[in-house]
Amino acid sequence: MLTKRQNLMEAIRGGNPDRFVNQYEFLEIILEAPLRTRPKPGEIITNEWGITFNWPKDQLGPFPVHDDEHIVLKDITKWRDVVSAPSVEFSDESWAPAIEHAKAVDRKDKFVTAFFASGTFEMTHMLMGMEAAMMNLYEEPEYMHELIDYLTEYEIRYARQIIDRIQPDAVFHHDDWGGQIASFMSPEMFEEFYLEPYKKAYGFWKDNGVELIVHHSDSYAANLVPYMIDMGIDIWQGVMTTNNTPELIREYGGQISFMGEIDSGVVDCKDWKPEIIADHVENACRRCGKHYFIPCLTQGLNVSSFPGVYEAVSEAIDGMSRKTF
Amino acid sequence: MSKIEEVKSNVEAGKTKLISGLVQEALDEGYAANDILQAMIDGMGTVGDKFSAGTIFVPEMLIAAKAMSLGVDVLKPHLAKETSISLGTCIIGTVQGDLHDIGKNLVTMMLESAGFTMVDLGVDVPAEKFIQAVKENENVKLVACSGLLSTTMPAMQATVEALKESGLSGFKVIVGGAPVTQEFADKIGADAYAPDAGSAAVKARELVNSL
Ligand code: B12
Numbered sequence: 001m002l003t004k005r006q007n008l009m010e011a012i013r014g015g016n017p018d019r020f021v022n023q024y025e026f027l028e029i030i031l032e033a034p035l036r037t038r039p040k041p042g043e044i045i046t047n048e049w050g051i052t053f054n055w056p057k058d059q060l061g062p063f064p065v066h067d068d069e070h071i072v073l074k075d076i077t078k079w080r081d082v083v084s085a086p087s088v089e090f091s092d093e094s095w096a097p098a099i100e101h102a103k104a105v106d107r108k109d110k111f112v113t114a115f116f117a118s119g120t121f122e123m124t125h126m127l128m129g130m131e132a133a134m135m136n137l138y139e140e141p142e143y144m145h146e147l148i149d150y151l152t153e154y155e156i157r158y159a160r161q162i163i164d165r166i167q168p169d170a171v172f173h174h175d176d177w178g179g180q181i182a183s184f185m186s187p188e189m190f191e192e193f194y195l196e197p198y199k200k201a202y203g204f205w206k207d208n209g210v211e212l213i214v215h216h217s218d219s220y221a222a223n224l225v226p227y228m229i230d231m232g233i234d235i236w237q238g239v240m241t242t243n244n245t246p247e248l249i250r251e252y253g254g255q256i257s258f259m260g261e262i263d264s265g266v267v268d269c270k271d272w273k274p275e276i277i278a279d280h281v282e283n284a285c286r287r288c289g290k291h292y293f294i295p296c297l298t299q300g301l302n303v304s305s306f307p308g309v310y311e312a313v314s315e316a317i318d319g320m321s322r323k324t325f
Numbered sequence: 326m327s328k329i330e331e332v333k334s335n336v337e338a339g340k341t342k343l344i345s346g347l348v349q350e351a352l353d354e355g356y357a358a359n360d361i362l363q364a365m366i367d368g369m370g371t372v373g374d375k376f377s378a379g380t381i382f383v384p385e386m387l388i389a390a391k392a393m394s395l396g397v398d399v400l401k402p403h404l405a406k407e408t409s410i411s412l413g414t415c416i417i418g419t420v421q422g423d424l425h426d427i428g429k430n431l432v433t434m435m436l437e438s439a440g441f442t443m444v445d446l447g448v449d450v451p452a453e454k455f456i457q458a459v460k461e462n463e464n465v466k467l468v469a470c471s472g473l474l475s476t477t478m479p480a481m482q483a484t485v486e487a488l489k490e491s492g493l494s495g496f497k498v499i500v501g502g503a504p505v506t507q508e509f510a511d512k513i514g515a516d517a518y519a520p521d522a523g524s525a526a527v528k529a530r531e532l533v534n535s536l
Pocket of ligand 1: 059060061062063064130176178179180218219220264265268298299300305383422423424425426427428429431432469470471472473474475476499500501502503504518519520521522523525
């Protein structure tokens with residue numbers, strides 16, 4: 001039997017995997033690594049960028065607060081005065097748990113994985129709100145380029161630290177680039193603003209020992225796949241069924257792989273049923289096949305909103321492996 | 326191209342820096358304010374269609390809506406209080422438990438551009454607040470509920486049911502948001518569903534005209 005890591009490599013290289021790659025099994029994500037303050041349920045916090053997050057107890061997750069009093073960036077032309085990247089230097093003590101975790105991983109079996117969120121586009125809308133983050137691409141393109149470069153430099157500084165501390169084999173990187181049926185911006189605009197910065201950031205990770213770039217965008221983004229390839233993404237995690245994944249695999253398989261196809265929004269609900277999940281998993285595996293595809297919930301971590309759903313998906317994938325291989 | 330066609334195409338192209346001047350020039354050339362407004366509404370209609378078709382994206386829609394609203398600012402003093410174009414008041418909000426508002430805001434812009442007077446209740450809006458807004462505002466013809474989380478679909482259902490059972494009348498209910506489908510809209514008794522902001526404006530106009 002291949003190790004998880006070997007099996008993944010076989011699947012994304014079009015070789016001979018001996019089973020389906022099962023969701024996030026090949027990634028050992030080192031979430032202990034210091035990055036920034038994150039809210040817990042029931043909390044309101046202001047993080048190191050000055051962005052305030054509110055997570056009401058009864059809600060699924062946190063939300064940035066963008067009222068007049070809390071929004072960080074009201075006027076993009078003044079971004080240099082108000083946006084200040086936090087330090088990426090953390091004490092040995094704060095790194096200790098991450099280093100310990102990374103050490104305990106058998107790298108033949110799994111990829112030690114750095115986690116990076118929020119991505120550059122997400123950072124722009126966390127700082128100024130979604131509407132401004134998109135309108136300013138038209139109205140103040142020069143300032144947006146500057147801010148995006150600044151955010152990219154921050155990512156690279158952080159990458160340098162975490163690479164130094166835990167020598168990750170992979171990075172799992174969030175940046176949502178679309179909604180359910182469309183990308184947020186046109187491919188041309190995406191190319192103009194985000195391609196080069198991402199090439200630079202992902203290039204840095206890769207030049208420094210990171211073998212695998214896994215990018216999370218749980219959305220439609222089929223029209224952005226050529227840029228994903230160009231910027232060095234190995235696996236797009238979060239691919240929703242609205243993308244026509246089988247078609248993408250036919251067209252781009254070998255240059256990039258697709259991880260997802262089991263829409264969290266549909267199966268991860270309060271009254272979930274193992275049978276329904278098994279149907280979705282079976283469809284996904286049959287449609288997409290053994291190569292360049294990893295069946296997975298579209299959610300951006302190895303968890304589900306409702307207890308048991310993630311595990312039920314994993315079990316169903318094992319079942320499909322037994323049937324298919 | 327006539328000045329009024331120029332206004333229309335500059336709304337479509339989201340020329341926020343040019344639009345105020347163009348509207349003023351159109352007024353100076355003697356075009357009626359209502360006709361200029363109609364041209365802008367038509368321009369936004371085209372924007373909506375292109376968005377539905379996937380040929381333009383969120384930034385283009387936002388920028389066109391901003392152009393339109395700058396144009397309307399110039400027109401306002403020249404418009405009769407109740408223009409023939411008004412489609413009535415629409416109450417809109419994201420349902421309780423849900424804080425996503427990008428989709429709702431786009432729908433708000435498109436409905437406003439189509440001629441509705443919009444009352445935006447924001448996000449995390451309980452059913453009672455929708456009902457209260459129907460009571461408190463004049464000429465309410467439409468209530469629009471947005472929801473992006475599968476976990477808040479029950480809240481959407483509860484809102485639609487509460488509106489239907491409130492005894493209030495004279496308005497229709499439209500729902501939308503990524504997890505919402507026509508089937509779900511039918512199941513919860515909403516009057517209409519639209520998959521995106523462009524078609525929301527088209528549907529809303531049809532609905533109100535059928536009242
Ligand atoms: C951007 C985004 C965010 C932003 C929101 C910023 C904002 N101001 O709204 C941020 C990062 C803050 C966020 C937070 C959260 N999010 Co979120 N988010 C998204 C994302 C990526 C895109 C949504 C979006 O804006 N789409 C673009 C707009 C233009 O499209 P739209 O909203 O669908 O609207 C269009 C149509 O649906 C329609 N429409 C919309 N409303 C209406 C109303 C009417 C009447 C009509 C006719 C039509 C209509 O017209 C619109 C325009 O065409 C989706 C992923 C996805 N694939 O959709 C997740 C997603 C919706 N989020 C999700 C989750 C879980 C959350 C969080 C709980 C936790 C988290 N992941 O951080 C919190 C939410 C807390 C809460 N209680 O609400 C999940 C929901 C899963 C589920 N179970 O349903 C999704 C699907 C991601 C995922 N797969 O996990 N999110």
